[in-house]
Each structure stands twice: as C-alpha cells, then as structure tokens.
Amino acid sequence: MSQIINGFTGFNRSVQDDPEVMFSRANEDAEEPREVLPFNEEELEAIGPTDRRWSWLEIDRSAIQHNVQATKRLLKPPTRLMAIVKADAYGHGAVEVAKTATAAGATFLGVATIDEGIELRRAGLTQPILMLSQPPEEAVALLLYYRIMPAIYTHEFAMAYAECADLHGMMAPFHLSINTGMNRIGVRHDEAVSFLRQVSFHRALRLEGCLTHFATADSTETLDWERQMRRFWDCMASIEAAGFDPGIVHCDNSASIYRYPKTHFDMVRLGISLYGYHAAPDTRNYVELKPAMSVHARITNVASVPMSEGVSYGMNYRSPGNVKICTVPLGYCDGLIRLLSGKIDFAYNDRAVHQVGNICMDQCMFEVDMRSHPGRKTPDPRIGDEVLIAGVHPNVDCSVETMAKLACTIEHEVTIGFSHRMARIYK
Numbered sequence: 001m002s003q004i005i006n007g008f009t010g011f012n013r014s015v016q017d018d019p020e021v022m023f024s025r026a027n028e029d030a031e032e033p034r035e036v037l038p039f040n041e042e043e044l045e046a047i048g049p050t051d052r053r054w055s056w057l058e059i060d061r062s063a064i065q066h067n068v069q070a071t072k073r074l075l076k077p078p079t080r081l082m083a084i085v086k087a088d089a090y091g092h093g094a095v096e097v098a099k100t101a102t103a104a105g106a107t108f109l110g111v112a113t114i115d116e117g118i119e120l121r122r123a124g125l126t127q128p129i130l131m132l133s134q135p136p137e138e139a140v141a142l143l144l145y146y147r148i149m150p151a152i153y154t155h156e157f158a159m160a161y162a163e164c165a166d167l168h169g170m171m172a173p174f175h176l177s178i179n180t181g182m183n184r185i186g187v188r189h190d191e192a193v194s195f196l197r198q199v200s201f202h203r204a205l206r207l208e209g210c211l212t213h214f215a216t217a218d219s220t221e222t223l224d225w226e227r228q229m230r231r232f233w234d235c236m237a238s239i240e241a242a243g244f245d246p247g248i249v250h251c252d253n254s255a256s257i258y259r260y261p262k263t264h265f266d267m268v269r270l271g272i273s274l275y276g277y278h279a280a281p282d283t284r285n286y287v288e289l290k291p292a293m294s295v296h297a298r299i300t301n302v303a304s305v306p307m308s309e310g311v312s313y314g315m316n317y318r319s320p321g322n323v324k325i326c327t328v329p330l331g332y333c334d335g336l337i338r339l340l341s342g343k344i345d346f347a348y349n350d351r352a353v354h355q356v357g358n359i360c361m362d363q364c365m366f367e368v369d370m371r372s373h374p375g376r377k378t379p380d381p382r383i384g385d386e387v388l389i390a391g392v393h394p395n396v397d398c399s400v401e402t403m404a405k406l407a408c409t410i411e412h413e414v415t416i417g418f419s420h421r422m423a424r425i426y427k
C-alpha cells in the first residue's frame with residue numbers, strides 16, 4: 001500500500017533505460033555542433049589505483065627482505081629457507097613476495113595449490129616449488145609440466161604421478177609428507193618405511209625430501225611438540241636404516257624456527273614471520289620482525305552529526321555531539337572484519353581516532369573529537385586526508401596483531417582477509 005505524503009507522488013518522467021541514450025546529447029540539439037574532446041583509452045588506463053579508490057594496501061618489500069635475512073642469520077648453512085607464499089603470500093601478493101624473498105636468500109617456495117605454483121612459474125620464478133599437499137590425481141600433468149613438486153602421502157597418487165612422468169619421459173620428484181601427530185595429512189610416522197618400500201619400485205619416482213608439520217609449535221605447553229619431534233626424528237632414522245636417502249629433511253614453521261633451532265635440519269618453512277608477525281609471544285626474544293603490510297585510506301566524507309543522531313546500519317553508535325564523523329571507502333568486503341565494528345582505532349593526524357558504527361560492505365566511519373583540549377590544535381578533518389587503517393604507528397595501536405586479537409583470530413586470517421578489491425602498492 002503506497003502512502004502519499006504532502007501530495008508527492010514521485011516523478012512520472014518517461015525515462016529511457018539505455019545508458020547510451022542517458023549519456024548522449026544527441027537530443028539536446030539546441031546548441032551548434034562543436035569540437036568535443038574524445039576519450040583517450042591509454043589515458044584512462046593510466047589513472048592509477050589510488051586515484052580510482054581511496055583505500056589501498058602498502059607492502060613494504062624491505063620488511064620482507066629484513067625478515068628473510070634476520071631468519072637466515074639464525075640458520076646454520078647450508079640449511080635452506082623456504083618462503084611460504086601460499087594464499088597469495090598471506091594476502092601480500094605471491095609473485096612480488098616470492099621475488100623479494102628469493103632475492104633476499106630464500107631458495108625454495110611453498111604453495112598450497114597447483115594454481116599458486118603455476119602463477120609463480122608464469123611470472124618467471126625458477127626456484128624449486130613444493131606444493132604442501134597432494135592435488136587431485138587428475139592434475140598430475142600440471143605438476144610435471146610446471147615443475148611443481150607435491151608432498152605425497154598416498155600410494156594411488158604416487159603411482160598416478162609416476163606414471164604420468166614416465167609417459168612424458170620425466171622423473172617424478174616428490175617430498176614425503178609424514179603425519180607425526182597433527183592428523184591432517186601424511187603417512188603415519190610408523191608407516192613411512194613401508195610406504196617407501198611400496199612405491200620405490202617405480203623408476204620415475206624420486207624421494208627429494210621428507211617433511212612433517214607441527215600442530216603446537218606456538219604453544220607454551222611443549223609436550224605435544226616434543227612427541228611430534230621425537231616421532232619425526234625416529235622416522236628419519238628408520239628411513240635411513242631401511243636404505244632410503246630421505247633427501248631434504250624439514251619440519252619447522254615460523255614458531256618452531258625461532259623456538260627450536262635443533263629441528264632446523266636441512267630446511268625451514270617460513271610463513272607468518274616472513275610477513276613480520278610473531279607466531280608465539282616468546283619468539284620476540286629471538287628475532288626482530290617487521291610487518292610488511294599496512295592499510296591506508298583517504299577521507300571521502302566529513303559530517304557534523306548532531307548529538308544523539310545515529311551512524312551507520314543499526315545506528316548502534318549515537319553522536320555525543322562535538323564530533324565530526326568521517327567516512328573512509330573500505331569495509332568488510334575489503335577485509336575490515338565487521339565483528340570489529342566500534343572496537344578499533346585508526347591513526348589520523350598522528351592520533352588515535354575511534355571507528356564508530358557498523359562497518360559496512362564498502363565503507364566505514366570514524367569519529368573525530370572536535371572539543372578543544374588545552375595545548376592541542378583542534379583537528380580539521382577534510383575530504384582527501386590520509387588515514388592509517390592498520391599497520392605500525394608510533395602513537396596509535398592499529399596493528400594487524402591488535403585486529404587479530406580483537407577478532408579472536410590469528411594474524412594469518414587478517415592479512416589474507418584483505419581482498420583483491422584493494423590495490424596492493426609495493427614500496
């Protein structure tokens with residue numbers, strides 16, 4: 001039932017729903033025909049990402065480089081460093097991170113999927129790439145064609161991979177994935193030797209390495225880690241005793257690299273700490289890391305909102321008066337977790353400003369206190385002013401670590417969450 005208020009009934013103009021017509025001046029003919037400027041497609045393309053949208057990610061290559069080098073200093077040569085660049089390098093951009101990390105001394109790359117490996121190959125990366133699990137058997141040809149090694153744990157997969165290699169006149173190098181207690185993937189530690197005996201007849205298969213993954217390397221409770229470590233150690237000894245060369249032996253993830261140097265073996269797998277985050281509080285004692293990612297925006301709207309008026313969906317926040325409400329163009333679609341609505345600070349003008357109201361899909365708001373404080377210049381927020389949404393700041397706690405803590409998750413999920421709608425600017 002439609003209700004008519006003040007006699008207003010809506011416009012009744014007959015509208016043409018064709019954009020070509022909407023944008024056309026063909027019918028506004030009163031004017032004389034005149035010279036008009038045609039669009040230049042190259043110039044349109046050249047409008048940069050931060051001019052198209054006032055929110056973006058900055059990735060500091062020198063931080064990645066620093067984290068690789070600082071970690072390498074803790075390794076005894078010739079222990080290798082594998083840069084884990086799965087999940088688009090934890091949201092930082094796989095190709096750029098892989099290039100930076102390998103230039104800084106990483107010699108192996110770790111991915112989670114075939115397509116992640118292919119992306120690196122197509123970008124010209126020539127280092128060994130280990131996929132940290134098995135893809136479906138249907139995809140073995142892609143592994144071989146793009147020279148991506150799988151971490152194998154089933155007989156069927158090993159055979160499919162080896163047969164395909166044979167067919168194409170290639171070797172089928174692989175790492176053996178060993179389950180020492182995480183119970184995710186892998187051949188059980190006490191069945192590794194019989195697995196190798198079962199598959200080793202195949203002339204194409206070549207064992208290049210052995211790995212396991214720790215479930216609790218970041219925990220203050222070390223008993224489970226020790227059990228996994230001992231099982232792995234025993235497993236390696238039994239593989240060697242059975243006459244197999246285990247190849248490159250590796251088990252340490254970020255937490256384990258810094259906490260347990262005795263398990264560096266032939267290679268370590270650097271994931272979250274490559275990006276500058278500590279996987280456990282006590283690793284701060286062993287290494288200094290620099291976060292590589294920061295999130296930036298520019299103000300797109302400034303409004304004086306009268307006292308008690310609400311802001312955003314649900315109006316959970318009400319203006320206390322004497323504030324300006326500023327809008328920035330990023331929201332939960334971009335990775336600003338909606339659960340954090342009203343809980344986080346941004347850095348504006350070197351001070352903390354509180355995010356207020358529900359975070360929307362594409363935008364969110366923050367509050368600027370306009371009351372005068374002795375000894376402090378009253379702020380004057382303007383459209384276009386830059387705001388640090390997340391990252392390292394000397395006076396404001398807007399770190400990725402804080403976001404992760406407030407969202408009851410880990411830094412991995414926060415950085416990966418910054419979506420591909422956000423431009424990534426490499427510095």
Ligand SMILES: *Cc1c(COP(=O)(O)O)cnc(C)c1O
Binds near residue numbers: 272
């Ligand atoms: C993701 C992953 C890593 C890296 O872990 P971080 O804790 O991020 O360092 C290492 N090894 C395997 C098998 C993984 O899946």
